Amino acid sequence: MSLRHALLGLLAEQPASGWDLSHRFDEVLGAVWPAGHPQIYGELRKLEQEGLIAVDSEGPRRRKAYRVTDAGLTAVRGWLAETEVDHTMRLEPLLRSVFFWLLTPEQRAARLREEAEYYDRVGAMYRELCAAKDRGEYGDSPQTHSLRVAAEAGARLNEALAEWARWAQTYDR
Amino acid sequence: MSLRHALLGLLAEQPASGWDLSHRFDEVLGAVWPAGHPQIYGELRKLEQEGLIAVDSEGPRRRKAYRVTDAGLTAVRGWLAETEVDHTMRLEPLLRSVFFWLLTPEQRAARLREEAEYYDRVGAMYRELCAAKDRGEYGDSPQTHSLRVAAEAGARLNEALAEWARWAQTYDR
DNA sequence: CCCTGACATGTCAATAGCCACAGGTGAGGT
DNA sequence: ACCTCACCTGTGGCTATTGACATGTCAGGG
Numbered sequence: 001m002s003l004r005h006a007l008l009g010l011l012a013e014q015p016a017s018g019w020d021l022s023h024r025f026d027e028v029l030g031a032v033w034p035a036g037h038p039q040i041y042g043e044l045r046k047l048e049q050e051g052l053i054a055v056d057s058e059g060p061r062r063r064k065a066y067r068v069t070d071a072g073l074t075a076v077r078g079w080l081a082e083t084e085v086d087h088t089m090r091l092e093p094l095l096r097s098v099f100f101w102l103l104t105p106e107q108r109a110a111r112l113r114e115e116a117e118y119y120d121r122v123g124a125m126y127r128e129l130c131a132a133k134d135r136g137e138y139g140d141s142p143q144t145h146s147l148r149v150a151a152e153a154g155a156r157l158n159e160a161l162a163e164w165a166r167w168a169q170t171y172d173r
Numbered sequence: 174m175s176l177r178h179a180l181l182g183l184l185a186e187q188p189a190s191g192w193d194l195s196h197r198f199d200e201v202l203g204a205v206w207p208a209g210h211p212q213i214y215g216e217l218r219k220l221e222q223e224g225l226i227a228v229d230s231e232g233p234r235r236r237k238a239y240r241v242t243d244a245g246l247t248a249v250r251g252w253l254a255e256t257e258v259d260h261t262m263r264l265e266p267l268l269r270s271v272f273f274w275l276l277t278p279e280q281r282a283a284r285l286r287e288e289a290e291y292y293d294r295v296g297a298m299y300r301e302l303c304a305a306k307d308r309g310e311y312g313d314s315p316q317t318h319s320l321r322v323a324a325e326a327g328a329r330l331n332e333a334l335a336e337w338a339r340w341a342q343t344y345d346r
Numbered sequence: 347c348c349c350t351g352a353c354a355t356g357t358c359a360a361t362a363g364c365c366a367c368a369g370g371t372g373a374g375g376t
Numbered sequence: 377a378c379c380t381c382a383c384c385t386g387t388g389g390c391t392a393t394t395g396a397c398a399t400g401t402c403a404g405g406g
Contacts, residue, residue, distance in 0.1 A: 002265055002268060003392080003393095005272075006268055006271075006272075009271065009272035009275065012272070012275060017354075017355090018354075018355065018356090019353070019354050019355075022354095028271070029268065029271065031262060032262055032263065032264045032265075032267040032268045032271075033263060033264075033265070033268045034261055034263070034393090034394095035393080036393075036394060036395080037354095037355080037356085038356075038357080038358090038393085038394075038395085039392075039393060039394080041355065041356060041357095042356090042357095059354095060353090060354090060401075060402065061353055061354050061355085061400080061401045061402060062353095062354060062355060062356095062400075062401075063353080063354060063355085064354090064355085073275075076272065076275055077275055077276065080269055080272055080273070080275060080276055080280075080284070081276055081280050081284075085265060085266050085269065085284075085287075085288070085291075086265045087265070087266060087291060087295075088207055088263075088265070089204065089205055089262070089263070089264060089330075090205065090206060090207070090261075090262070090263045091205045091206075091262060092175055092205075092206070092258060092259045092260070092261070093258050093260060094205040094323055094326050094327070095175060095179055095202065095205045095206045096253055096258065097319065097322055097323045097326065098179075098182065098201070098202065098205075098319055098320060098323045099178075099179075099182035099185070099249065099253055099319065100253070100319045100322065101314075101315035101316050101318060101319040102182065102185055102246075102249060102250055102253060103250065103253055103254055107253070107254050111253070111254075114258075115258070118258075118260060122260075141274075142274035143274050145274060146270065146271055146272065146273045146274040147271060148344075149270055149273065149341045149344060149345075150267055150270045150271045152337060152340065152341070152344075153267050153270065153334065153337045153341075154267070156333045156334075156336070156337050157262075157330065157333055157334070157337075159333075160329045160330055160332075160333040161326065161329075161330070163329070164325060164326045164329050164330075167325065168322045168325070168326075171321075171322060171325075172322075176362085176363090190384075190385090191384075191385065191386090192383070192384050192385075195384095207363090207364095208363080209363075209364060209365080210384095210385085210386085211363090211364080211365085211385095211386075211387080211388095212362080212363060212364080214384095214385065214386060214387095215386090232384095233371070233372060233383090233384095234370075234371045234372060234383055234384050234385085235370075235371075235383095235384060235385060235386095236383080236384060236385085237384090237385085
């Protein structure tokens with residue numbers, strides 16, 4: 001259910017093709033909701049059949065850009081405002097950490113170091129994204145405002161995990 | 174691939190039946206890797222066929238407890254130490270936040286308040302779990318040590334999200 | 347004119363995960 | 377003897393997700 005609404009949400013911003021959407025997932029949404037292009041093209045077809053989106057324009061190379069219909073816009077809004085949030089988290093690194101006692105202290109330390117590095121890197125990326133937005137590099141539309149809020153979450157989450165991984169190393173000794 | 178290794182990891186701790194494992198998922202692992210019992214029973218059968226686990230004992234009510242074999246133990250260790258970590262995060266609440274500009278400020282504020290409450294609650298739960306372990310309520314086996322580390326991540330993650338939701342409310346004004 | 351690379355859309359098969367339903371068993375109470 | 381509840385293991389069908397494969401097009405350089 002999330003993918004379809006994510007697509008509607010992106011299309012609410014501006015008309016886009018499957019290709020465009022696929023790239024926006026890779027760049028932006030992929031961090032919280034990954035989706036490959038086969039899934040996207042498939043879902044777009046269903047959305048069109050249901051009348052939630054419509055072909056906006058056709059371009060070269062079979063390019064088909066879609067836009068949301070009124071029904072589609074109503075659907076996303078309803079999803080956002082009225083449906084229950086699914087707080088399920090699926091985080092392999094933490095699943096692994098539950099079983100770290102099976103490793104030697106050295107292996108464990110190595111893993112935690114790698115994790116800390118990873119989260120430092122990604123956290124810094126989000127932090128820079130936030131800074132860029134605050135410098136006005138992305139304008140100040142409502143959309144980028146929301147994106148800024150989401151990026152802050154990305155920064156905080158990754159920073160928290162980086163600190164956790166470092167804490168875990170000292171806790172282990 | 175994660176479910177099978179999670180099962181092997183749990184069985185490395187002590188022999189258990191599908192029922193037991195299903196409950197451990199609900200209580201502990203479900204927060205980072207949900208799994209329903211049909212999936213678990215199915216995977217157990219495959220693991221047994223592959224010789225990674227073996228029936229340890231049969232009890233009343235068709236209860237079948239499994240234990241890991243040496244091959245199984247090698248497999249989890251290999252997974253933990255040598256395979257690449259999948260950092261994919263699937264977090265619907267954050268996906269939603271990207272589209273919050275589609276809501277009215279009031280709806281947005283309401284959503285963020287609800288999120289903050291939720292994460293406060295869950296974060297506090299993990300914090301208490303950590304405290305209980307630190308009071309020695311769970312002993313100090315290597316397993317509970319790892320669990321303590323994972324619980325710390327749960328606490329930090331949820332606390333970070335709670336603070337984020339509150340920050341987002343003020344940022345919105 | 348041909349080649350390459352970025353653009354753009356798809357199919358198909360396989361696996362993973364989810365939900366509803368189904369069915370058998372032992373312990374303890376009445 | 378009967379009933380109920382907690383225990384315990386499944387099946388079947390659906391949707392979601394992934395990875396490999398397939399196809400075609402436009403632009404620019406050689």
